[in-house]
Amino acid sequence: MSLKQRSLALLHTARFVTFATQCNDHSPWASTVEPRILLNPLRFIWFSCHQSQHSQNIRQNPQVSGSLFRYDLIEYPEIGLDGAQFIGHARELSDEECISAYSHFYQLTPFDDTQHLTDMIPLEQLQKNGHSRFYQVDIEQFWLVDIESWVTHKENRRVSVPLSYLNDE
Numbered sequence: 001m002s003l004k005q006r007s008l009a010l011l012h013t014a015r016f017v018t019f020a021t022q023c024n025d026h027s028p029w030a031s032t033v034e035p036r037i038l039l040n041p042l043r044f045i046w047f048s049c050h051q052s053q054h055s056q057n058i059r060q061n062p063q064v065s066g067s068l069f070r071y072d073l074i075e076y077p078e079i080g081l082d083g084a085q086f087i088g089h090a091r092e093l094s095d096e097e098c099i100s101a102y103s104h105f106y107q108l109t110p111f112d113d114t115q116h117l118t119d120m121i122p123l124e125q126l127q128k129n130g131h132s133r134f135y136q137v138d139i140e141q142f143w144l145v146d147i148e149s150w151v152t153h154k155e156n157r158r159v160s161v162p163l164s165y166l167n168d169e
Contacts, residue, residue: 004165006144010082011037011166014068017044019090019137021057021064029053036105042139042166045093045101047121047132055092055133062089064137069145083145085158090137095127101134102126142166 001009018032031054035046048055058064069083093101102123126132143158150156 003144003159003161006082007084007142007161007166010068010070010084010144011039011042014070017046017066017068019054019064019066021054021090022061023053023057024060029057038104040167042142042163043088043136044139045104045134045136047101047105047126047134049131050133055135058090058135059092062091064088064090066137081145082147084142084161086139086142088137088139088141090135093134093136097136098123098127098134101136105134139163139166 014037015034016032017035017037018030020028020030023029031048031052033046033048035044037044065085065087067083067085069081071081106120121132124130126134140163142161142163144161146155146157146159149159
């Protein structure tokens with residue numbers, strides 16, 4: 001499978017992403033979220049409590065890094081997994097942007113649709129006076145686990161994936 005095929009397969013099927021942010025005292029903070037992954041350009045949207053640590057961190061320093069992985073892949077019987085790491089800039093979405101994000105978030109899920117329909121948070125709770133907000137991270141660099149290096153040499157490396165590969169065709 002090519003880097004492009006692997007990347008797109010992972011982006012279309014990974015359910016959770018872990019974001020790393022930095023607190024005011026420079027200590028690291030990691031949070032796992034269930035985003036919607038959008039292409040053209042590559043970005044992740046999710047919602048979180050406005051007062052959560054990672055939300056506060058994003059308002060103070062928009063630089064984030066993160067990872068996503070799958071451990072149940074039969075395509076790679078040697079190791080059974082594939083994963084990616086990334087860096088990007090995150091931000092809280094405006095009230096106007098929340099309307100589009102809300103549609104993307106609840107309409108584009110490849111997972112349990114019935115759960116999302118019953119657990120939908122009203123849009124008003126994701127805007128100005130609500131308890132949560134939508135956030136978006138725009139991906140600036142993306143790397144895949146170098147499976148060949150691991151299988152051949154048992155070296156844990158990453159291989160850079162051009163963002164131009166990550167367009168839905």
